[in-house]
Each structure stands twice: as C-alpha cells, then as structure tokens.
Amino acid sequence: MKTAVVWFKTDLRITDNETLMKAISQNDRVIPVYCIDEAHFKTTPFGFKKTGCFRAQFLLESLIDLDRNLRELGSGLHVVNGKPEKELPKIVTKYKAHRVYAKREVAFEEKQTESLVQAELWKLHCELETFSTSTLYHAEDLPFSIKDIPDVFTDFRRKTEKEAPIRNTFDKPTRIYSPEIPLLNLPTLSALGLKSAAIDSRAVLQFKGGESEAIKRLKHYFFETKAISRYKETRNGMIGADYSSKFSAWLALGCISPRFIYQELKKYETQFGANESTYWLVFELLWRDYFRFMMKKHQSKLFQKSGIRNKELATEKTDWKLLERWINGQTGNDFVDANMLELKLTGFMSNRGRQNVASYLCNDLNFDWRYGAAYFEQQLIDYDVCSNWGNWAYLAGVGNDPRGNRYFNIEKQATDYDKNKVFRNLWLNQWQADS
Known part of the structure; x- marks a missing residue:
C-alpha cells in the first residue's frame, strides 16, 4: 500500500487544497499531520513573541475544526509538537510513508525549515512534494518570471490582470482513507508559554478559527448582508464587523483560499451584479x-x-520607553493611541489604523520599522509573514512604494476617518475609565 503524509501548515482547510487532493489521488492511505513548531513560540531578537495569545488561540480553534472535518471523511489530524525536521521523519517511519505532501514556502525561516525537513526525509528515501496553494494567481501562470516581477504594484497588477488566468478551485474530498489517527490532543496556551486573554468586547469581530467559521463569514459578508457591494465605500471604516470583509485572519492560516473567495464572488456577481x-x-x-x-x-x-531598496535609514538609537508608549497607546496622539489599544486588546486593527500607526512609529518617532513589524507579528490574529513585512517595509520607505516614503498627516487622517471621534471615544474613554 502506498502511504503518504500530508503536512498541514498555513493551509488548514479541506476545500480547495491541492496538497490534500494530490495526496489522496496518488496514494492508498493518507496521514494528515500538523506540527506545532516550537520555533513559532519563541521570543524574537526584537523582544516580542513570534506568536501571541490571540493568534495562538485562533490557531488551536482552526486545528480543532480541521480535525473535525477530516474525521467526517474517515481520517483525522495527527498533531505533534517540536521541530518539524525531527517530528515528521518519526511519522514517516511509523507509517512507512514514501512521500510527504506540503504547501510550498517562500519566506526565509519557513524555507529553511522546509529544507531541513527535506534533508531528513531524504535519509529515509522519502520525497517531499510541495504545491503552491496560497495565492489567487499561480506563480507559474504569471506573465513574468519571479525575478522579473516589477517592483511597482501597479505595473504588476495591470499585466497580470490582462494576461494571467485564475485557476479553478479543487473540490472538497468525499472520502479519505487513513489508518487510525490518534484523538486530537492540543497543548494549552500556558503550555505554549502564553497567557490566555479574551478578545475585548469592543472588538470589530469575535474572531474564531477554522474553515467552518471562514465559510460562515463569507456567506454573511456576501450573500446574507450583501456588504461586499459597498466594500469600496466602507473599507476605510474603523468600527463594526462589516466595513471590510475581515477574511484576512482565515486567509493567513489558510482556513479559506483566495481562489475559493474569488469563485464565490463570481457567483455573487452573477446573482446580484458586479460593481x-x-x-x-x-x-x-x-x-x-x-x-x-x-x-x-x-x-x-x-x-x-x-x-529591498538597500536604503540606509537614519533611525535614532532604540528608546524602549518610546516603543512601550506606542505599544500601550500612551503616545499622546489620540488617533494612534486608540488604534494601538484596539490591537493590544483584540489582536486586530483596521487597515487605515495600521497605516497611521506605522507611519507614526517610522516618521514621528523615527524608530526602526522592524520593531513595529515584530510587534504586529506577535499581536495580530491575521499575521501573514509576507503581507506584514511587505507592508511595513512599504510604509518605512524601503519596500515597494514608488514614492519612497509614505508620511501620514495623522491629525488630518483622524479628521477624515474619525470625524466625530466615535472610534477614539470608544477606545480611549473606556480605557481611561478602566485604568
């Protein structure tokens, strides 16, 4: 019997999962595995946890949901703890698997881990086969090679939209043949070195992890409220669940795929019209x-x-008190402070807020932007390595912004986007009352 391992990472779904479908179609038995990588819960050189309590809770919920969905198909999720390069070979040896199927990585640390796993599997004569499952457009379908992709987004977008196809989604499997998978046994937050924290009641959404919740959110935002038809007008909002899609948290862990969202959007447009x-x-x-x-x-x-610009930034020496005031919403700038409190207490912040607090840290406080990126990595439920570091580099003037430096006039932004101080009052007045 041909046995394969499916190594789940940030693709925690069964619908539109090429990795899972290829493993099922090419093998007799499949063992779905998730490794809780100890490296993801360490402290970074910037002094922050790589994964904070909000995202860790969202991850655990997503794993529970994935296990439930896999068991309905006759399988289950085998969760191991430790280093993937040590734990995956143990699973391969135990089940005599000849191949491991996984999502392809692009970021530096993730690629290093992938290489370490591949080297260890090679010693067992086991192949690692990877698939690109995270994007709307497949890298192989782009009208340029990766090394020739324009460093200006508009140039990339125009040519890609014009010349590249968007591939169809993969169906959800109907049956998975697996040996008996042990019952799910997940660590607690405290076992991961984290304190439990409930999302503040003022949060835009009480985020809950998992593919089931992702699809529920999509149905709500598209078909139940038709909020998608007002998205361009409302996307700079700051209060409430439906000013934006809020898909980012589920996309970040791969509980839903961009192609599935696109497919459902096309159904919506057929039914209710495109705009x-x-x-x-x-x-x-x-x-x-x-x-x-x-x-x-x-x-x-x-x-x-x-x-990516090799641009030397003349940032001041690190002043930890300045950074702490920024983190704790105590800068004295009410718009920045309200947004930072929202992030601290909920693990989420609006797109408008993110741009302003990043501009403030880089330009007003003249701080090394990487500390901001590292704090967001710890704090955000929807942390995505590429989007987070790419956006921060962009705001700091060392990324893909063709203008080189994006300074926000925060007082003007506050007037434009929180004219009556509703957002600021929501976060600052309550916080002052609680302090």
Whole structure:
C-alpha cells in the first residue's frame, strides 16, 4: 500500500487544497499531520513573541475544526509538537510513508525549515512534494518570471490582470482513507508559554478559527448582508464587523483560499451584479499575492532594515520607553493611541489604523520599522509573514512604494476617518475609565 503524509501548515482547510487532493489521488492511505513548531513560540531578537495569545488561540480553534472535518471523511489530524525536521521523519517511519505532501514556502525561516525537513526525509528515501496553494494567481501562470516581477504594484497588477488566468478551485474530498489517527490532543496556551486573554468586547469581530467559521463569514459578508457591494465605500471604516470583509485572519492560516473567495464572488456577481466594490476585493487579494511574490523574489531583504531598496535609514538609537508608549497607546496622539489599544486588546486593527500607526512609529518617532513589524507579528490574529513585512517595509520607505516614503498627516487622517471621534471615544474613554 502506498502511504503518504500530508503536512498541514498555513493551509488548514479541506476545500480547495491541492496538497490534500494530490495526496489522496496518488496514494492508498493518507496521514494528515500538523506540527506545532516550537520555533513559532519563541521570543524574537526584537523582544516580542513570534506568536501571541490571540493568534495562538485562533490557531488551536482552526486545528480543532480541521480535525473535525477530516474525521467526517474517515481520517483525522495527527498533531505533534517540536521541530518539524525531527517530528515528521518519526511519522514517516511509523507509517512507512514514501512521500510527504506540503504547501510550498517562500519566506526565509519557513524555507529553511522546509529544507531541513527535506534533508531528513531524504535519509529515509522519502520525497517531499510541495504545491503552491496560497495565492489567487499561480506563480507559474504569471506573465513574468519571479525575478522579473516589477517592483511597482501597479505595473504588476495591470499585466497580470490582462494576461494571467485564475485557476479553478479543487473540490472538497468525499472520502479519505487513513489508518487510525490518534484523538486530537492540543497543548494549552500556558503550555505554549502564553497567557490566555479574551478578545475585548469592543472588538470589530469575535474572531474564531477554522474553515467552518471562514465559510460562515463569507456567506454573511456576501450573500446574507450583501456588504461586499459597498466594500469600496466602507473599507476605510474603523468600527463594526462589516466595513471590510475581515477574511484576512482565515486567509493567513489558510482556513479559506483566495481562489475559493474569488469563485464565490463570481457567483455573487452573477446573482446580484458586479460593481467597483466587488472588483476591489479582488484588487486587495492581488496585493496579498504581490507581497508573497515579492518575498519569493527578494527573500531575506524584506526583513532587513534597508529593505529591498538597500536604503540606509537614519533611525535614532532604540528608546524602549518610546516603543512601550506606542505599544500601550500612551503616545499622546489620540488617533494612534486608540488604534494601538484596539490591537493590544483584540489582536486586530483596521487597515487605515495600521497605516497611521506605522507611519507614526517610522516618521514621528523615527524608530526602526522592524520593531513595529515584530510587534504586529506577535499581536495580530491575521499575521501573514509576507503581507506584514511587505507592508511595513512599504510604509518605512524601503519596500515597494514608488514614492519612497509614505508620511501620514495623522491629525488630518483622524479628521477624515474619525470625524466625530466615535472610534477614539470608544477606545480611549473606556480605557481611561478602566485604568
């Protein structure tokens, strides 16, 4: 019997999962595995946890949901803890697997882990086969090679939209043949070195992990409320669940795929009509693709202070008190402070807020942008390595912004996007009352 392992990572879904479908179609038995990588819960050189409590909770919920969905198909999720390069070979040996199927990585640390796993599997005469499952457009279908992708988004978007196809989604499997998979046994947050924290009741959404929740959210935003038809007008909002899709958290862990969202969007447009707003969601998914392709092109440069532009930034020496005031919403700038409190207490912040607090850290505080990126990595439920570091480099003037430096007039932004101070009052007044 041909036995294969499916190594789940940030593709925690059964619908539109090429990795899973290829493994099922090419083998007699499949063992779905997730490794809780100890490296993901360490402290970074910037002094922050790689994974904070909000995202860790979302991950655990997503694993519970994936296990449930796999068991309905006759399988289950085998969860192991430790280093993937040590734990996956143990599974391969135990089940006599000849191949491991996994999502292809592009970011520096993830690629290193992938290489370590591949080297260890090779010793067991076991192949690692990887698939590109994270983007709307497949890298092989782009009208240029990765090394020739334009460093300006607009140039990339125009040519890609014009010349590249979007592939069809993969169906959900109907049956998975597996040996008996042990019952799910997940660590607690405290076992991962984290304190449990409930999402503040003022949060735009009480995020819950898993593919089931992702599809429920999509149905709500598209078909139940038709909020997608107003997306372009409302996307700069700051309060409430439906000013934007909020798909980012589920996309980040791969609980839903961009192609599945696109497929459902086309169904929506057929039923209710297309407009600028429905297009704008595709536009945002394309930005997400772009940052992933940029990571593939520039590799570790997006983690360096000088970025892809090799631009030396004259930042001041690190003042920890300044950074702490920014983190804790105590800068004295009410718009920045309200947004930072939202992030601290919920693990989420609006797109408008993210741009302003990043501009403030880089330009007003003259701080090394990588500390901001590292804090977001810890704090955000929807942290995505490519989008996070790509966006921060962009705001810091060392990434893909053709203008080189994006300074936000925060007082004007506050007036434009929080004219009556509703957002600021929501976060600052309650916080002052609680303090």
